Every structure is written in C-alpha cells, then in structure tokens.
Amino acid sequence: MASDFRQSSTRVRCSECPLRVKSHFRAFSGEELDFVSNFKRGELNTDAGATVLVEGANSAHLYTVLEGWGFRYKILEDGRRQILNYVVPGDMVGLQGAVMAEMQHSVEALTPMVLCMFERSRLFSLFERHAGLAYDLTWLAAREESILDEHLLSIGRRTALERAAYLLAFLHERGRLAGLLDDDRRYVPVTQAHVADTLGLSVVHTNKTLKRLSDRGMIRWLDRGCDILDVRALCEVANWQPDETRQRPFI
Template sequence: MSTKPKTVDCRDCPIHKLQTFRNFEKAELNFISDFKTGELSADAGATILVEGAHSAHLFTILSGWAFRYKMLEDGRRQILNFALPGDLVGLQGSLEGEMQHSVEALTSLRLCVFEKQRLREIFTNHPELAYDVTWIAAREERILDEHLLSIGRRSALERAAYLLAFLQNRASASGEPAKRYLPVNQQHVADTLGLSTVHTNKTLRKLADRKLIRWRERSCEVLDHKGLMKIADWEGLGRENRPFI
C-alpha cells in the first residue's frame, strides 16, 4: 500500500456525479475537503485494516472493491460484507477503539484518508454530516440483518442468488464500470455464505444452468438480475439518495 497527498479534490470527486449519492452543501464540502488528509492506493489482496489493531484513520473508497471479514483461530474465514465506492471503512474501529474485523482489498483500491480523531467535529459542528454517518451505520446494520437471514434461513441456492443479486445491485448503484461482472471467486462466495467450496460450486452451477449467471475464472457475470432476486425472494436495496463522507 502507498499513501500520497490528495490528487482528487473533494469538489471534483467523481462520486458526487452519481445520482445515487446526495449533494453536499458548500460548508459541508469545505469541511470534508479539509477533513481529507490524503489518498491510499492498494493492490488486490492487500490488508487495509487488521482485527484487534488500532487505526488512526478512516477511509472512503474512491474506486475498487474491498471486503470485511473475521477469522477463527483455525483459519476459517467469514466475510461479513463488501465495500464499494462511497462506502466508509473503519467506522467501527473509530468508535470502539480497536478494530473488530479486518478489511482486505478485493480489487485494486483508491481510498480517501481521514483522521479519525476529527470525527467528533462532525457531530459538534455539522449535524447534517453527523446524520449521514448515523445513516451509513444504520444501513450497514440493515444489510447485515439481511445477510444473517440469508445464512440462517435461505437454502443454498437462495443464498447464492441473494448474494450475487446484492452485489450486482451495489455495483450498479456505486457507478462501477463493469456492472455485470462481479470481481469475486468461488472462495469469496463460500466464505460469505457459510458453505463449503464443493457445495458452493454445485450451487453456482445450478444458477448457471438456469442462465442466471456465467461464471468466469476470476469473476461472475450476472445475466438475469431479476431472476436472481426472484429466487432469493429479495426486493433489493431501494433507490434512496444515500450519503457519503
């Protein structure tokens, strides 16, 4: 990973141009521009944050994908969620001290860097931004609730359909250029769904046989998003204008 000075001015942030994100007031934009201390570049597979460690920084993903996960002592991994452009990374560690999970780059990443010690200024001086942070945390909890429902009650086929529909929904809303191609391999899917690799392979093959997806070497192409949603009995994330920092 490499940290460098700001190369993307917050006033020219490409995320601002996406219709799924709310616009900032001038004072908010000035604060965020001052709040941002630099940018971080990371290659796929790089560790951004480590469970149990203390981080002095928060990050917003400018481009690329990452995922949050926890590990058991024997090496088994549970992927908790995925992070895409506009997502805030490291908020849990900012509020609780040490990180409660790890974060890894799924693809090459560019992140905006913020000093977490200044987070209190948002709640003190910028109530609308404070509401945004609360909204982001609440939305994350809502997504994790759906993930938990999926692991606990959906069949393997329904779980896989839900996950791929969810990721395609997130990719489209976050302005990722390859909206139909999800940069996940079968191990990522298995570690998210709580299934063995063999079971995951068989399940994904069933979705492929129904012409809903096409599995590639290092990615999954979504052919029928609505079909995946129907199998999962999932209505999607909605089209609300979401905030970001």
Template structure:
C-alpha cells in the same frame, strides 16, 4: 494477506470528486463540502489482496472508498473465515476503530482500490460543528446494520441456491448504484472461495450451487468472478428485492 498499498497526499480534490456527480449520492452543502475537503488528509491506493484495516488494531485514519471493491471479514483462530459484507465506492471503512478501542473486523481489497483518508482525531469536530454530516455517519452505520440483518437471514433461513442467488443479486445492485457495473459491465469480482466464505458453505457445495445458477442462464462463471446475466431471475430465486434506489450519504 500482503499489505501492498501506497499513501499519498491529496491528489483528487473533494470539489471534483466523481462520486458527487452520481445521482445515488446526496448533495453536500457548501459548508459541508468545505469541511470534508479540510478533513481529508490524502489517498490510499491498494492492490487486490491488500489488507486495508486489520482486526485488533486501531488505525489513525478513517477511509471512504473512492474506487474498487473490498470486503469485511473475521477469522477464527483455526483460520476459518467469515465474510461479513462487501464495500464499494462511498462506503466508510474504519469507523469501529474511531469509536471503539480497536477494529472488530478486517477489510481486504477484492480489486485495486483507491480510498480517501480522513484523520480520526478530527472526527469529533464533525459531530460538534456539522450535525448533518454526523447524521450521515449514523445513517451509514444503520444501513450497514440493515444489510447485515439481511445477510444473517440469508445464512440462517435461505437454501444454498437462494443464498447464492441473493448474494450475486445484492452485489450486482451495489455495483450498479455506485458505477462499478452497468448494462455492458456485469462482472462481479468474487471467487468461489469468497462466495463460500460469505454463505457458510463448503467449496464443493458452493461449486455445485453456482453451477445450477449457471445452467439456468442467470450467471456465467469466469476466472475469479462471474458475469451476472439475469439479475431479475436471481432476485426471484432468492425471494429478495433491492430497496428502492434511495439517495444515500457519503463522507
């Protein structure tokens, strides 16, 4: 994929960050906010299809998604791709590269994205001087693990119809909580190829499965994505319920 992105200095102050006004995210203390504002080094803007971080590399930066959708993935040597998870505003990108020798997965933009850039070399100052923010990083890593647990359960034990219903309900919930979706905006920007690469299904099987959900009035498939029409019905088919809307941290 093309790496069509633009780095800039800080244009949006952490003190006026739109994520801070959302009830889904926990409040910073004044000291925490001051530190994060100094920790931030700029912003990265990407077009859809741009690769934000690449497996096997070691970036000098960490990123927090400010706007847009993206996804984490790994590729086998023969080109087959497995999408591991999706990223939305408030999610941290690049932590593996900060704590390990190199990134173990890649991240690509599904839509145009804006990400806040943080200098990796200053990460340990966060652990030394701001225990609450260090806890937040631990929380984010643990939350990612719990999401991957659910994804693995879905691939291993749910039927194709249940898998697709779960994925679209999951994406709708993540979009709703982070301001990407609401009662009038129901469009989830994933193609059938993205769905297939997430669920481990062939394109043909994915197409037939999504058509069944559409025939039941749960989704309406559009160009490069779908409208989620009945999220409750999707949850029932998947036998899945989102967690209670816990207040979550971000950096």
C-alpha cells in the same frame, strides 16, 4: 510502507469527487464540502489482496472507498474465514475502530482500490460542527446493520441456492448503484472461495450451487468472478428485492 500500499497526498479534490456527480449520492452544501475537504488527509492506493484494516488494530485513520471493491471479514483461530459484507465506492471503512478504539473485523481489497483518508482524531469535530454530516454517519452505520440483518437471514433461513442467488443479486445492485456495473459491465470480482466464505458453505457445495445458477442462464462463471446475466431471475430465486431507492450519503 508495504509494496501493496501507496499513500499519496490529495490527488482528487473533494470539489471534483467523481462520486458527487452520481445521482445515487446526495449533494453536499458548500459548507459541508469545505469541511470534508479539510478533513481529508490524502488517499490510499492498494493492490488487490491487500489488507486495508486488521482486526484488533488501532488505526489512526478511517477511509471512504473512492474506487474498487473490498470486503469485511473475521477469522477464527483455526483459520476459517467469515466474510461479513462487501464495500464499494461511497462506503466508509474504519468507523468502528474510530468509535470502539480498535477494529472488530478486517478489511481486504478485492480489486485495486483508492480510498480517501481521514484523521480519526478529528472525527468528533464533525459531530460538533455539522449535524447533517453527523446524521450521515449515523445513516451509514444503520444501513450497514440493515445489510447484515439480511445477510443473517440468508445464512439462517435461505437454501443454498437462494443464498447464492441473493448474494450475487445483492452485489450486482451495490455495484450498479456505485457506478461499478451497468448494462455493459456485469462482472462481479468474487471467487468461489469468497462466495463460500460469505454463505457459510463448503467450496464443493458452493461450486455445485453456482453451477445450477449458471445452467439456468443467470450467471456465467469466470476464472476470478462472474458475469451477472439475469439479475431479475436471481432476485426471484432469492425472494429478495433491493430497497435502496433513496439518495444515500457519503463522507
């Protein structure tokens, strides 16, 4: 196995999962917890920059992010990249490949990540035995669609400044709810190249746009990411408000 991957047997017991104590995630019943504990086959540890899943591949596993940041993306034949969305703890990756036989996009680690690993071949048993968990998977897929709708709206109708403000406010909210960010931790680990590939802008245009947000005191751009200084102002510029107030599921 490549040096940027380290597969291990189960290190974090599902009964002691750090995500379970976060108020943003719904609680499992005892029966559901037993099933997920048996469904899990171990953990995958990746370095930053590692490709977790490759477009077109048939993966034997699907994963839930336990720690770290990552992103989903597609690449055109000439090498241009479009980042589709970002993943944080609690998000599932590889479900598309489990349903459609092969991945329609790739997934890369932004930071070192830990992912809980599940056998794709056993997914159907979840639908057979646990209607609540099956609904959770449907919810996760629907939520991903909703996020992509907002991203498409941003690329299609928002100005460059509004796009950048929306993306950074969105990442801050996702990181906050996943326990990655709080009042003392404001660092979002995206480079200007990541922002450009998400917003569909050139790196030069992205640099100028981010400087405008920085000059207004909303962000502080660092070497490989930025500190979010005023998320409320970013939301106002983007004309966007987060709406994920309910408890969300995870597997």
